Amino acid sequence: MAIIACPECHKKVSSHAPICTHCGFQMGAVSAEQLNIFRMRKLRDKIYHLNIISYAVITLFLAAFGWYWWDSGGFEHQSSAGPFVLMGLAALAYLYVRGLLFRSRRSQKVLRQKQFTRLKPGQKL
């Protein structure tokens, strides 16, 4: 039994392991195309999770706004600082998640182009 580096995450795994215990990559002889497909799947999952997080952050922002409304007695008087802090944090988190999503979508596009250029002329996906 030998210890080898996973082609995807570069962590040490047994050469007999069918899949990488760190990232789930299927071990053994893999073509560049299979590696590309694996990366595209991982990226798709990442984008899915980032979308869920961005919806959760929007919900948090709306909840903070509701808190502000409730705390100010329907905008009648000054509210405490809590709702503003929460709204600010939610807004920052939202921008951060959108940034990550933008980066992921851009690498997804690059991977798709790689996949496409590997096809022979006239061959369909």
Ligand SMILES: [Zn+2]
């Ligand atoms: Zn791995």
